[in-house]
Amino acid sequence: MVQLPKTNPETHRAFLEGNFVVNKTEKKFSCMAIDQAHEQNNACVKADGGAVGLTENPGALRRWMVAGPEMARLVNEFENVTECFVNTNASNKLHHEQTLSFQESFRNDIVSLYDVIDDLGNPFLETSKDLLVLDSKNIVDISVVKTVNTIESLGQEQFEKYTKERLVDRTTSVFDTIKRNKLPLFQTPPPAKKNVYDRSQANGFEKLYIACQSRDGNLDDFFRHENHAFPPSLSQNGTIRLGTKADLLSKCLERLTPPTDVKPVVSSVILDGSAVVNMLKPVNIKSFNEYALKVFIPYIQNIGKDVQRIDIVFDTYIDNSLKGIYSRKNVEKVSEDEFKMKQMYQEIGRNSCA
Template sequence: MAFLKALGSLLRDSGWTDVLVQAGVTTVGTADSFLSAAHVTKTRHAHQLTVCALYQLMNAAYEQYRLSCQALREKIMPVDEWKVVMTENSPTFHFWALIMQLEVLVRAFLSSVRSGDFMLYQQYIAKMVPVFFALDQHNYARWMSVHVNDMKKISAIESVSHEFQQGHFVLQKTGRPFSRLALDHAHEQNNAIVKGDGGAVGLSGNPAALGRWMVSGPEVARVIQEFQRTLSPPEKDSEKLGHHEQSLAFQVDFADNVTKIIDVIKEAGNPFAERTCDFLTLQSTEIISAATHEAMKSMLTTGMQQYTSFVEDRLKTKTKKFSDPIKRNNMVLIAGTKRKKKGTGTCKLSILKKNNSLFSRLYIACQTRPGGLDDFFQHENHSTPPSLSSEGQIRPGLKSRLMECLEQLSPPEAVRSDADVLILDGAAIVHMIRPGAAKTFRAYAEDVFLPHITLLLQTVSRLDVIWNMYRTDSLKKTAREVS
């Protein structure tokens, strides 16, 4: 869970949650909860979908590079060499390659626990520690370093190491494959059974009662589970069934969600095909600061240096106290950084690339079926109409410019109507009446605004003043962000 939170801190404001929402994988509120790992299972599933989508996007980018080299008769680099070159030249490629690497690390660590592979467990948990050091999560960094060091010492004890190699460092509650649990996870499940509906609340304040509960709790949980099995015996072959994610329905739904995520990302541009020197977010035209890119480049190296120094100075030579503070890195992440808009030239180039791809598909379609440009342009061919938006952002404008069009349709006529009710736009009246000698809002209201309203009220029996309300789902939200 802690590592998922660290991964969420890297992905915050990167556009990742927007992609999940637009792909229909989850809702807005649930997607935001993935950043803090509020629900571990759902968050882990979201990262699993993401890493599959990123892997396919990286392969698609390499295939595009290979085809372009063949067309230009240039030498084609091997995929590993191509990754190194793109990582050095493209900040966007480097960031999402790093995210994919960390998501694979999460899946590998989970696999080591679920399968009871002690060697893999040691290998991958040691790779997690530098990330905690780099992101200043010192509590986890400090005690996970101790845990990794203890696991190495246990490996030297033949009898204990043999048991751990057999998978006895985790717990197997059922006969299902790939379903083992970490010991702390199993304890939490037993505690939930013993507690019931608040049965163990308040025990932490009484040491004697807490001790009795800790001793008797697992046994009580076992008795409860045996009683439940007696009331509803399981099916004969239930222990031989496969993992729940091996069902056909789950696999089809998983593949469908991966395809949706890929389509949404491709619509904004494949991040692994980005060749600019700017660090761009998904689903946005924003450019991340260069300081964030430098922090991402040095994150794993800095974390590994701190981890190595911590183990050497505090666990081996003990030249420093274990409780001494650890130096903070204060890395500049995407969240909270000042961003700037993508340049006009870059935006136009991106639009031209999309249009080029669109007309290429149109040309291919016209070879096999009847149709023409007139039929093609009768339908929307962009998710966001270019007449109303630019790069997915609605075009700002002034309402006063509409008057030029409206005046041509309806020439003004000096006709006075006998009205009983007058409705005024409060904001328009404020902009129309000059404040004059008024220096404060109170003076403006008493000396300028209210007298004008009173004068107008003499000609009608009722006068209403309407004020704007800026709702969160209104188009005015974009105007406020621009201003």
């Protein structure tokens, strides 16, 4: 290839013009090597099943060999013609990164990186040995720092070992499996700490306890203050306790209220209209009127069997509220769905009063 300009200048000139690749589409960045294009054409001819099951039938194999390339050509021409009618925009010829949205997103990332560096200062002037993550401002574990400092020398050492054992000494086959390096990286979670309290902290607490006993200290005052590195109520061995709101209801609040199976006798019921609408799902419902007649009103009527009065409360926007001002400004922009929803609420109110 180095002597190609002298040995074969025409081929060298064709290579300089880009004739060593095949243009898959009109995009300049979708070019591929000639051998790769051949393999892709073979895949188009094979389609899904290919020649599987045809090798034992010479007639079927011959028909497939003759008709396969023609069918692939017809499908390719049809797709090209369809693409001409659909993708008429000139921007389709550009690379996916040559769009306004991608460039704007890339610019925002650059600005964010600049702001972080401007806030923390020049990271290259840092003299400490800690490895700091710029976006989260967290200090990574010492094992990750060791990986960053030794990964290049480790790779060079493994390369020399591979060359010596498999190519020079030939004591190991080239087909033997190479063990994967399990190195801690930035996304690797820190190792779990079995015991957060080291011996020095334990010795400190023991000395304070003994001093309170020998000097007539008040042990109640001693144990009244926090003597843990992490609050046990919020943390477990240095890891914050996680949970859900349901745990508070099922394990704490339910114990304070004894369960009862007796339904209280009341004469009136007050319902939150928005909560009822969110609770009753419109399954197989096509309109607001159908939802009101088949779902909402039957639910209200079922509750009203045992009471004398039902009050349904919906949110109202008073004149001086922000929502009220916003609704007045957009009164002309009310959509058809919102208008139907308002009519449904009015219908519900009339039926409830009736």
